[in-house]
Amino acid sequence: MFETLTDRLQGVFDKIRAKGKLTEPDVQEAMKEVRRALLEADVNFKVVKEFVAKVTERSVGADVLQALRPDQQVIKIVNEQLIEMLGEQAHLDFASASPAVIMLVGLQGSGKTTTSAKLAHFLRKKGQSPLLVAADVYRPAAIDQLVTLGKQLNIPVYAESPASKPLDICRNAIKEAREHGNSVVILDTAGRLHIDDSMMDEVAAIRMALQVNEVLLIADAMTGQESVRVAEEFNARLPLSGLILTKMDGDAKGGAALSIRAVTDIPIKFISTGEKTDALEPFYPDRLASRILGMGDVLTLIEKAEETMDRAQAEAMEKKLRTNSFTLEDFLAQLQQIKKMGSLSSLVEMMGMRSMLKQSGVEGEIDERPLKQVEAIINSMTLKERRDPQLLNGSRKRRIAKGSGTTVQDVNQLLIQFREMQQMMKQLTSGKMGKMMARMMGTKR
Amino acid sequence: MYMFQRIKRFNPFRDTLQKTRDTVFSRMTGLFTEQVIDDALWEELEELLIRADVGVDISLDIVQNLQVRVAREHLTQARDLEMALRDELLDLLGGADTEGLRHHAPMTSIMMVGVNGVGKTTSIAKLTRYLQEQKKSVIIAAGDTFRAAAVEQLSIWGERLGVTVIRQTSSADPGAVVYDAMQAGLARGAEYVIIDTAGRLHTKFNLMEELKKVQRVAQKVDPTAIHEVLLVLDATSGQNALEQTRVFGEAVGVTGVILTKLDGTAKGGVAFAIRRRLKVPIKFVGTGEKVQDFAPFDAQQFVSALFNV
Numbered sequence: 001m002f003e004t005l006t007d008r009l010q011g012v013f014d015k016i017r018a019k020g021k022l023t024e025p026d027v028q029e030a031m032k033e034v035r036r037a038l039l040e041a042d043v044n045f046k047v048v049k050e051f052v053a054k055v056t057e058r059s060v061g062a063d064v065l066q067a068l069r070p071d072q073q074v075i076k077i078v079n080e081q082l083i084e085m086l087g088e089q090a091h092l093d094f095a096s097a098s099p100a101v102i103m104l105v106g107l108q109g110s111g112k113t114t115t116s117a118k119l120a121h122f123l124r125k126k127g128q129s130p131l132l133v134a135a136d137v138y139r140p141a142a143i144d145q146l147v148t149l150g151k152q153l154n155i156p157v158y159a160e161s162p163a164s165k166p167l168d169i170c171r172n173a174i175k176e177a178r179e180h181g182n183s184v185v186i187l188d189t190a191g192r193l194h195i196d197d198s199m200m201d202e203v204a205a206i207r208m209a210l211q212v213n214e215v216l217l218i219a220d221a222m223t224g225q226e227s228v229r230v231a232e233e234f235n236a237r238l239p240l241s242g243l244i245l246t247k248m249d250g251d252a253k254g255g256a257a258l259s260i261r262a263v264t265d266i267p268i269k270f271i272s273t274g275e276k277t278d279a280l281e282p283f284y285p286d287r288l289a290s291r292i293l294g295m296g297d298v299l300t301l302i303e304k305a306e307e308t309m310d311r312a313q314a315e316a317m318e319k320k321l322r323t324n325s326f327t328l329e330d331f332l333a334q335l336q337q338i339k340k341m342g343s344l345s346s347l348v349e350m351m352g353m354r355s356m357l358k359q360s361g362v363e364g365e366i367d368e369r370p371l372k373q374v375e376a377i378i379n380s381m382t383l384k385e386r387r388d389p390q391l392l393n394g395s396r397k398r399r400i401a402k403g404s405g406t407t408v409q410d411v412n413q414l415l416i417q418f419r420e421m422q423q424m425m426k427q428l429t430s431g432k433m434g435k436m437m438a439r440m441m442g443t444k445r
Numbered sequence: 446m447y448m449f450q451r452i453k454r455f456n457p458f459r460d461t462l463q464k465t466r467d468t469v470f471s472r473m474t475g476l477f478t479e480q481v482i483d484d485a486l487w488e489e490l491e492e493l494l495i496r497a498d499v500g501v502d503i504s505l506d507i508v509q510n511l512q513v514r515v516a517r518e519h520l521t522q523a524r525d526l527e528m529a530l531r532d533e534l535l536d537l538l539g540g541a542d543t544e545g546l547r548h549h550a551p552m553t554s555i556m557m558v559g560v561n562g563v564g565k566t567t568s569i570a571k572l573t574r575y576l577q578e579q580k581k582s583v584i585i586a587a588g589d590t591f592r593a594a595a596v597e598q599l600s601i602w603g604e605r606l607g608v609t610v611i612r613q614t615s616s617a618d619p620g621a622v623v624y625d626a627m628q629a630g631l632a633r634g635a636e637y638v639i640i641d642t643a644g645r646l647h648t649k650f651n652l653m654e655e656l657k658k659v660q661r662v663a664q665k666v667d668p669t670a671i672h673e674v675l676l677v678l679d680a681t682s683g684q685n686a687l688e689q690t691r692v693f694g695e696a697v698g699v700t701g702v703i704l705t706k707l708d709g710t711a712k713g714g715v716a717f718a719i720r721r722r723l724k725v726p727i728k729f730v731g732t733g734e735k736v737q738d739f740a741p742f743d744a745q746q747f748v749s750a751l752f753n754v
Contacts (some may be wrong), residue, residue, distance in 0.1 A: 039501045042683030045492060108706065108734070109562025109679060138734070140601035144594035152593070193709050220562065224498040224683025226711040247561060250646040252685035275561070275591075375650045404651065 008033040009071035022070055027059045030074045041253035041292045044228045047262045055081050075293070082289035086258060089283050090242060090267030092123075097213050099131070099177040100184045103170075104244075105203055105234060106218035108191030111246035113142065115218050115272055116188040117149040118280040123184055124155065131182040133173040134159040135166045135206075136190035146188055153277055156182070166190070167206050174210060187212075194233035204237045216242045216269065219256060227256035228263045235264045242269035245283075249273040253292050278383060328386040328418060332378040376404035377414055389415055482515055482523055490530075499714035500684055503721065507533050531748055537717040538744040544726040545741070547673045547700060552630050554638050554663055554670040557703075558656060558693055559677035561644030564705035564731055566595065568677050569639050570602035571731060571739035572703075576637055577606065584635040586626030587612035588619045588659065591643040599641055606736070609633075619643070619655065620662035627666035640671070647692035656697050675728065677703045680713035690719050705731035708738065716747075 009030055031052050038048045058077050094100035102119065104112045113136070120130040132150050134157060136142035143159045150157035158173035170187050177185045187206070192199035207215060217231060217240045234240055245257050248271045257268055268283040378386060380403030385391050392400075392415065394408075401408045487508055494504035507530070514520065514529050535541065547553060555572070557565045566589070573583045585603055587610050589595035596612045603610035611626035623640055630638040642659060645652040663670035676699040678686045693699050704713050707730050716727050727742040 036501050039495060040684055042685070045496050107681065107709070109564060111562060139598070141594040141598035144597045145592070148593035195710055220679075220682070222560075222679075222682045222685040224681060224711060224715070225496050226498075226681055226709070229710055230681075247646065249648070250560065250685065251648050251688060252683070255683070372650060376654075379649065379651050 008037070009074055010069075022059050022061065022073065024060045026070065027056055027074070030059070030071070031056055034074070034078055037294065038255060038258075038292070041255035042222070042224050042227070042259075043255035043292065044225055044259035044263070046228070047259045050262070051081065051085065051258075079289055079293055082258065082292060083285045085262050086285035086288055087261055087265075087267055088285065090269050092214055092269060093241065094184070094213055097211065099174065099182050100214070101174060101187065101210060101212045102184060102214040102216060103187040103189060103203075103207065103212045104216050104218055105189050105238070105240075106191060107193065107220075107230060110191065110218045110220045111272060112136075112191065112218045113145050113149070113188050114275065114277075115244055115246060115270075115280070116146065116186050117153060117155070118272060118277050119270075120150075120155045120186055121153055121277045122280050123186075124153075128183045129181065130155055130184045130186055131173065131177045131180070132157040133170060133185060133187045135169050135173075135187050137162040137164060137166060137169070138190045142190065149277070156180075166202060167209060170206050170210055194230045200233070200237050207238055214241045215239065216244055217260075217266065218244050218246060219260065220252075221245050221248045221250060221254040221256065221271075222252035223256040228259045231260040231264050231266060235266060240264070240266045242267055244268075244270045244272060244280075246272040249279070253294075254288060255292055257288060258292060274383070276383070328378050328381065328389060329383065331418060332375065332386065373404070373406060373410070374414060377401075377406055377411055380404040389418070482521065482526060486523065486526075487512065494714065497712035497714035498683055499712075500687070500718050503537070503718050507537075534717065534748045535744055537721045538747070539720050539726065541745045543742050543744060544701065544728060546728065549669060549672045552627075552635055552638055552667070553672045554627065554640065554667060555673040555675060556640040556642060556660065556663070556671045556697070557675050557677060558642050558697065558699070559644060560646050560689055563644065563677045563679040563682075564703075565589075565644060565677045566598055566602070566641060567734065567736075568675075568703050568705060568729075568731055568739070569599065569641050570606065570736050572639060572675075572729070573602070573606055573608055574736050575729075575739055577608075581636045582634065583608050583637045583639060584626060584630040584633065585610045586623050586638060586640040588622050588626075588641045589643040590615060590617045590619050590622060595641070595643065602736075619659050623659050623662050624666060627663055627670070631666070647689050647696075653692070653696045656693075660697050671697075672700075674698055674700050675703050676701070676725070677705060678715070678719075680704050680707045680715075681709055681711040682715065684715065684718075686715040687718050687722065690723050690725055694723060694725065699725055701726050701728035703727075703729045703731060704742070707731065708733045 034055060035048055035052050038051065039045070043051070055074075055077055058081070059074055092102070104116055104119075106112050116132055120132050123130050132146055132155055134143040134146040136146075143162060147157050147159055158169070158176055160169050160172065166189065173187070174185055176182075189203055189206070190199070192203065194200065206212070215238045217234050219227060219231070223230070231240070231243070243257070243260055243266050245254060245268060248254060260266060261268060268285075268288075270280050271283050271288075273279045273281055377400060380400040381392075385396065385400075392411075397408045397411045401411050404411075490511075491504050491508050494507060495501060499507070510533055511526060511529055515526065518525075518529075520526060520529070546555075557569055557572075559565050569585060573585065576583050585599060585608055587596040587599045589599070590613070596610075596615060600610050600612065602608075609629070611622060611629050613622050613625065619642065626638055626640065629635075640659070640663070642656060643652075645656070647653065660671050660674075674693075674697050676690060676693050678689065682689075690699060690702065702716075702719060702725055704716055704727055707713055713730075719725050720727060727744075730740055730742050730747075732738045732740070
């Protein structure tokens with residue numbers, strides 16, 4: 001189930017002798033696999049069609065670069081096309097509005113309320129003074145939920161009784177924000193179906209009546225083929241100024257993002273990677289492209305390319321890998337990747353790794369405990385701790401040990417081994433070790 | 446340009462799926478008025494299936510099986526294909542019979558699981574009402590002690606339905622709530638205890654471990670618990686729903702699926718793969734935000750309602 005696109009393309013091209021250029025029949029065969037991979041990643045059918053057409057155009061007649069085999073060449077083109085279609089990181093646009101008004105809309109369960117809180121938290125860190133507004137009067141305890149989150153974050157929440165109308169609540173909230181000097185107002189609206197006339201009318205009315213600067217669609221990363229229709233409808237009624245993709249800490253490929261972007265041009269502004277309030281990240285097109293494509297594909301690409309790159313290029317690559325600074329977060333992602341790929345092959349890989357390490361004189365052993373325990377330890381760390389293990393003092397380690405059902409010694413051992421791995425990363429060369437390291441790195445961070 | 450029917454459906458299945466029918470599959474019946482069974486037809490059929498989130502593999506399987514049938518039975522009319530397709534889809538769903546809710550005397554324990562935002566809490570309210578209509582007594586365990594105001598949300602439903610919701614302070618251990626609820630249920634002679642759990646991504650190891658722990662705690666009160674583990678899946682999800690089912694299944698043994706939000710435009714096509722590949726039966730469907738927007742899954746209706754009967 002998790003065969004990478006690379007593996008499949010390899011199968012296609014194995015039958016073809018090495019050529020100087022990619023011919024059309026070769027490319028057609030390859031495109032079947034590309035199409036399949038994208039559909040499995042939930043990219044919309046229509047978008048896949050267009051995408052494949054574009055990639056076919058770029059691929060036919062393309063020179064097969066010396067560093068890359070035909071399948072790698074196709075992956076490279078696919079990756080570039082994905083990144084291009086995903087567009088650039090876009091920022092929140094306030095202009096000089098005072099207060100700036102951001103409205104969050106979307107289907108039921110997409111994560112609007114949690115994202116509202118995260119957004120408020122994020123903006124406050126940037127020096128803004130946000131006001132959260134509980135405009136969902138339909139769902140039982142929706143108002144309570146936002147009020148509770150506001151208390152946890154110490155961010156003010158404007159709420160009225162559920163008997164009030166959302167438009168009035170929003171209007172009153174903005175008035176209150178003006179009086180109290182809040183610089184930004186975040187409207188958390190109720191989940192609604194894009195085909196529910198009266199609910200869509202409601203949200204369109206709010207936008208029309210009030211000066212809303214940003215209308216953000218909150219979309220679940222696991223949304224399937226209908227993502228396009230949903231976005232189109234919301235966009236037709238509102239329009240939308242941006243997209244936030246939520247629950248990206250799961251393993252949904254997130255093809256919906258590509259679909260929405262490609263069809264509506266709505267820029268992706270953030271991605272949400274967890275339930276905690278700091279789990280809101282900027283969007284990086286190359287990372288999302290890797291994810292949609294499948295990490296292993298991009299890695300293999302880098303790896304193969306390294307084989308015949310000249311010195312200067314190899315150094316540039318090394319720096320890139322190095323400055324991406326492999327963190328515990330990446331390690332965790334890699335572990336999860338390994339889990340999905342099937343433990344046997346990955347353990348063999350890991351063991352091969354170990355003999356490599358011995359050869360290069362590194363004393364430490366790769367952790368032999370079950371990957372699950374290691375995963376549990378990392379999962380018990382906060383995001384900050386994973387990115388900067390220097391933070392880990394005694395009490396934090398105790399907390400982590402407790403949370404993961406291990407001991408402080410276990411935590412220490414993991415940290416030691418991890419630090420050694422980080423050292424090795426830095427000594428990256430274009431040799432065999434470099435290739436193994438590149439394989440270890442699950443994410444380009 | 447913008448014209449959509451107002452949604453005011455509550456109740457059947459058929460009404461909700463009417464909306465589905467008006468989109469994907471009405472194109473399909475348009476497809477079947479074509480005279481000829483040719484490559485173009487097969488391509489269009491595949492497209493329609495994929496767009497319904499059926500998934501690439503299953504869609505291909507369906508098309509291939511139909512092609513075999515066409516050859517074997519010498520079908521020439523596209524109309525015959527419609528019947529064959531209906532059979533194929535029904536077959537994937539495991540036939541017409543729907544597996545009902547498990548039952549255990551004196552008290553059946555049901556645990557609702559799923560990722561964040563799929564509709565667990567609302568489904569609990571719906572299931573409770575469904576059981577009440579059958580004159581069964583229900584008690585609810587507010588086992589989502591993580592999400593802000595989750596307990597409040599469930600308590601409101603409890604009040605509306607006249608059902609006891611066993612709860613503790615927020616951020617209490619879910620196991621403790623479950624233990625309490627099971628004991629209370631047995632003491633009060635409740636026939637069903639429905640346990641709410643916090644939404645969790647299946648990729649989170651320690652959260653999945655927590656779920657297993659909840660199950661073990663329930664077993665301390667009743668060694669045969671949990672009798673029914675219902676995975677709530679959002680019909681708008683794509684192929685990830687399969688992975689969710691697989692992982693939750695491995696962790697706590699999913700006995701049935703509730704497929705929610707079928708009142709949207711998503712077709713819930715992932716149901717075919719879940720039934721066929723993972724052998725997990727769809728037991729109920731959610732067709733709206735109201736508490737009565739709930740029905741036992743009916744494979745024949747699900748497939749029939751997608752065609753012009």
